[in-house]
Amino acid sequence: MSILDSRATLKARIDSVAEVAGYLWQKGWAERNGGNITVNVTDLVDGQMRSLPALGAPKRVGTAVPHLAGQWFYCKGTGKRMRDLARAPMDNGAIIRVLEDGLQYEIVADREVLPTSELPSHLLVHDRMAAKGTPCGATLHTHPIELVALSHSRRWLEKDAASRMLWSMIPETKAFCPRGLGVVPYMLPSSVDLAQATLDTLEEGYDVVLWEKHGVFAVDTDIMSAFDQVDVLNKSALIYLAAKGMGFEPEGMSDAQMKEMSAAFGLPK
């Protein structure tokens, strides 16, 4: 028995997580247990789910998330593989609910699979968005090869240098990732410092953040859209790399061409 049985809309949302997990594996962005996904499912919770007993004792989130009190999430399990999650999302992740104290959570279904090691960063971001009244549906952390490679050069870690270059590779990148790529300097994976720096960088006005020499963190209304943003940015990095491989520095769209794009599409930057 799964909590998804006879809950078509909840099943559809978890299926979209599984679909994205499959893409992450196919792209080579999710070696071993690399990457995490956390998706808000509160809007799909019914009365029967609310009365389900917890699996095991309450656990600490690791940071305070007061605006998430009573909210429900699907989280990838710690140590679990994206490629396994793609086939069996409820064996490789779990549905949790945040307790009223905003400090602890309980695992509700299907099994007592402990959530992602990056739970503090994921929930801290969901919490801040909820506080601002713009609840985000999904947070995604993954290891896209070419974007991580860019983060090994000081040149691309300068504020907005990577964004400008990636935007200039193909018009779609600015259209579909209009807030660009923020940068967080190297910090210990899974640390609360990394979570806080990610949050601060998102608040400067980005939807995707590059973690130096590690990966990216993306926020969007749903998991497919979060994936799409990373995908378009990494596509631009691949075009840059292809041009370099052909032996030249790509010209890039001009500032005037990018301004024209922003005006035509009503883009925020």
Ligand code: 2HA
């Ligand atoms: O969950 O990618 O950064 C594995 C990770 C941690």
Ligand code: ZN
């Ligand atoms: Zn990682």
